[in-house]
Amino acid sequence: MIVAEQKDFNDILRSVEAFQRVAVAGCGVCVTVCMSGGEKEAVGIANLLRLAAKESGRDAVYSVATPFRQCDMEFLDEHEAELEDADCILSMACGAGVQFMTEKFPDKVVVPGLNTMFIGVNRELGYWTEMCQGCGNCVLEKTGGICPVARCSKSHFNGPCGGSGDGKCEIDKEIECGWQLIYERMKRINQLDKLTELEDVRDWSTSRDGGPRTLRREDVQL
Amino acid sequence: MTDIKSNLQKILDAGHFSVTSEIGPPMSANADFVRHLAKDIVVMVDAANVTDCQAAVVRMSSVAASLLALQEGVEPILQMTCRDRNRIAIQSDLLGASALGIKNLLILSGDHQSVGNHPQSKNVFDVDSIQLLKAMNDHMEHGVFISGSKSKMPAQFFLGATTNPFADPEEIQLIRLEKKINAGAKFVQTQAIYNIDRFNEWMEKVRKRGLHERAYMLAGIVVNKSQKSIEITATVPGMDIPDILIERMRNAEDKQAEGLAIALELISEIRKVEGISGLHIMAIGWDEIVPVILDKAGFLPRPVI
Ligand code: SF4
Ligand code: SF4
Numbered sequence: 001m002i003v004a005e006q007k008d009f010n011d012i013l014r015s016v017e018a019f020q021r022v023a024v025a026g027c028g029v030c031v032t033v034c035m036s037g038g039e040k041e042a043v044g045i046a047n048l049l050r051l052a053a054k055e056s057g058r059d060a061v062y063s064v065a066t067p068f069r070q071c072d073m074e075f076l077d078e079h080e081a082e083l084e085d086a087d088c089i090l091s092m093a094c095g096a097g098v099q100f101m102t103e104k105f106p107d108k109v110v111v112p113g114l115n116t117m118f119i120g121v122n123r124e125l126g127y128w129t130e131m132c133q134g135c136g137n138c139v140l141e142k143t144g145g146i147c148p149v150a151r152c153s154k155s156h157f158n159g160p161c162g163g164s165g166d167g168k169c170e171i172d173k174e175i176e177c178g179w180q181l182i183y184e185r186m187k188r189i190n191q192l193d194k195l196t197e198l199e200d201v202r203d204w205s206t207s208r209d210g211g212p213r214t215l216r217r218e219d220v221q222l
Numbered sequence: 223m224t225d226i227k228s229n230l231q232k233i234l235d236a237g238h239f240s241v242t243s244e245i246g247p248p249m250s251a252n253a254d255f256v257r258h259l260a261k262d263i264v265v266m267v268d269a270a271n272v273t274d275c276q277a278a279v280v281r282m283s284s285v286a287a288s289l290l291a292l293q294e295g296v297e298p299i300l301q302m303t304c305r306d307r308n309r310i311a312i313q314s315d316l317l318g319a320s321a322l323g324i325k326n327l328l329i330l331s332g333d334h335q336s337v338g339n340h341p342q343s344k345n346v347f348d349v350d351s352i353q354l355l356k357a358m359n360d361h362m363e364h365g366v367f368i369s370g371s372k373s374k375m376p377a378q379f380f381l382g383a384t385t386n387p388f389a390d391p392e393e394i395q396l397i398r399l400e401k402k403i404n405a406g407a408k409f410v411q412t413q414a415i416y417n418i419d420r421f422n423e424w425m426e427k428v429r430k431r432g433l434h435e436r437a438y439m440l441a442g443i444v445v446n447k448s449q450k451s452i453e454i455t456a457t458v459p460g461m462d463i464p465d466i467l468i469e470r471m472r473n474a475e476d477k478q479a480e481g482l483a484i485a486l487e488l489i490s491e492i493r494k495v496e497g498i499s500g501l502h503i504m505a506i507g508w509d510e511i512v513p514v515i516l517d518k519a520g521f522l523p524r525p526v527i
Contacts, residue, residue: 154345196397
C-alpha cells in the first residue's frame with residue numbers, strides 16, 4: 001500500500017485558515033489502512049480545525065467527505081455535491097488523490113493534509129517500512145524476493161557495500177541491510193550461486209528517471 | 223605513444239612490494255593545501271589515493287586535486303564514487319582525468335550521503351561500483367561507453383577496487399571481491415586492518431579462490447594519533463579493532479608513540495601474509511607521520527622504474 005503520514009497540524013491550519021468553507025476529504029483505501037487519512041482521521045482534523053477557528057474567533061465551516069478512492073474519478077463524482085460547496089478542499093489522500101481532486105475541481109483550492117511517503121507494509125502496530133520504489137523493471141526473481149532498489153540505501157545490484165555490519169545498514173543501526181537479507185534468503189533457498197553473476201548496468205528509464213510514466217493498455221480500453 | 227602504464231602498476235608488475243598513502247583534498251579551494259600534502263610524500267610513496275568527497279563531505283574535486291598532486295610529482299590514484307554522479311558525469315570526468323594524465327583509478331561505492339555534511343542531498347547510485355568497474359574495463363578494452371557508442375580515444379587507467387575483509391556477511395563479501403576482479407579490477411585495496419587473525423583467515427579464503435593471483439592485494443593500515451582517533455576509527459561501519467589495541471592506546475602515556483608502534487607491528491605482520499603485494503597507509507589527520515613510518519618500516523628508498 002501507499003504509506004503516508006499526517007502533516008503537522010499547524011502547517012495544515014496555515015494552509016486552510018484563509019478559507020471560510022473547508023471540506024476535509026478522507027480517502028477509503030491505503031491511507032485508511034495506515035491510519036493517516038481515512039474517514040476517522042478526516043473527522044479528527046475537522047474537529048481540530050473547528051476548535052482552532054473558535055479559539056481565534058474565525059467564522060468557518062468544516063465539513064467531511066470520504067470517497068472510497070480519491071484516485072478514481074468515479075468515486076469523486078459520487079461526492080461532488082458535498083464537495084461543491086467548499087471554497088477549499090483539504091485532501092487527506094496520497095499525492096495522487098490530491099491531484100485527482102484538483103482535476104475534479106479545477107476552480108477550487110485543493111491542499112494536501114498528508115506527506116505521501118512510500119510503497120510499503122505494516123510490520124507491527126504503528127510501524128511501516130518501505131518495500132518498493134516502483135522501478136518499472138522488477139528484479140525480485142533474482143534477489144530472493146527482497147528488493148535491492150528500495151531496501152539497499154545505495155540501490156546496489158551486486159551485493160552489499162562495505163558498510164554492512166551486524167545485519168544493519170551503514171546509514172542507521174535501526175535499518176536492516178537489504179543485502180544481508182538477500183544473502184540470507186538466497187542461502188536458504190539454495191540460490192547463492194546466482195549472486196556470483198554480475199548484474200550489469202541498469203536501465204533506469206523505466207523508473208521515474210525516464211520522466212513521468214504512463215501506462216496504456218489497449219486490451220482494457222473500450 | 224606516451225607511457226600508459228602507471229608507476230604503481232610498473233612497481234607491482236616488477237614484483238616490488240608497493241607503498242601508497244592518501245591525499246585528502248580540503249574543504250576549500252586552496253591548491254597549496256594539496257601541494258603541501260603532495261610535497262611531504264613525493265618520492266616516498268609509489269602513488270597516493272586522492273579521495274572523492276570522503277565520508278560524504280564536500281571537498282575539492284578528486285580530479286582537480288589529483289592534477290595538483292601530479293604537478294608536484296606524486297602519482298595520483300583517482301578515487302571515483304558512485305554516490306554523486308550519474309553515468310554521464312562519471313564517464314565525462316574519467317575522460318577528463320585520463321586526458322590530464324591521471325593513470326590510476328579506484329572505483330568505490332562511496333559512503334551514503336546521510337553520514338556526511340549534506341544529508342539532505344539526492345542520492346544517485348545510477349551504477350554500483352561493480353557495474354562501473356566492468357563499464358570502465360569495457361571502455362578501455364573496446365572503446366565503448368555504457369550506452370554502447372564508441373570513443374575514438376578511450377580513457378586508460380590501472381583499475382582498482384576496494385574490499386572489506388571485516389564487513390558482513392563475509393561469504394558474500396568474498397563473492398563481491400571475486401566479482402570485482404572478474405569485472406576488471408587489477409588491484410584491490412583493503413579496509414584498514416587491525417585484526418590480524420581475522421585478516422589471515424580472510425586471506426586464506428582469498429588464496430583458496432586464487433584471487434591474489436588475478437589482482438594485486440594491497441593491505442590497508444590506519445595510523446592513529448590519539449585515543450580519540452582510534453575510538454572514532456572503531457565506530458566506522460565495517461571496522462574491526464580488537465579491544466586490546468584500544469586498551470593499549472588508553473594506557474599509553476605517549477599516545478603518538480603508541481599509535482606508531484601499533485602501526486609498525488601491524489605492518490610487519492601484514493608483510494608476512496602470503497598474497498599481499500603492497501601496503502596502503504591512511505594517516506587520517508596525521509599526514510606528516512607517513513614518511514616516518516615508511517622509513518622505520520624499511521620501505522625507503524622507493525624503487526625507481
Ligand atoms: S525491483 Fe523495482 S518493482 Fe521490484 S520491488 Fe524493487 S523497486 Fe519495486
Ligand atoms: S549497508 Fe547494506 S543496505 Fe546499506 S547501503 Fe550497504 S549494502 Fe545497502
